[in-house]
Amino acid sequence: MDIVTNTKMRFRKEQWKQIILDREASGLSVAAWCKQNGVVQSTYFKWLHRIRLEACQSLPEIQTVTPVPFVKVESHEVPQISAPQQRPAIQIHLRNADITIPDGTNPRTIRATLLALKELC
DSSP: OOHHHHHHHHHHHHHHHHHHHHHHHHTOOHHHHHHHHTOOHHHHHHHHHHHHHHHHHTSOOOOOOOOOOOOOOOOOOOOOOOOTTOOOSEEEEOSSOEEEEOTTOOHHHHHHHHHHHHHHO
């Protein structure tokens, strides 16, 4: 595409961006605004599509988040002894999780939790 055609297309695109903003600011439906302003609806939607497509293409690429595998941990109920301001016996801080194991937790639950962590780490 030569420089004149390229400049003309950029100018026309900027005009249509303003037309679309004006229509949105008017509060009118596309049909009513187009009729009132002598714009063909199909042309309006063609330019709207082009401008949206260009905007989407200029967005940074979305990085995929790797799913974190979960391991089922069986919980065994242990009667809680209520003690005021009881501090946890074990605290594990990971990058994406914090694990707190209170004093008196069933050893099988602790073992299952640690084995699950071992599989993840």
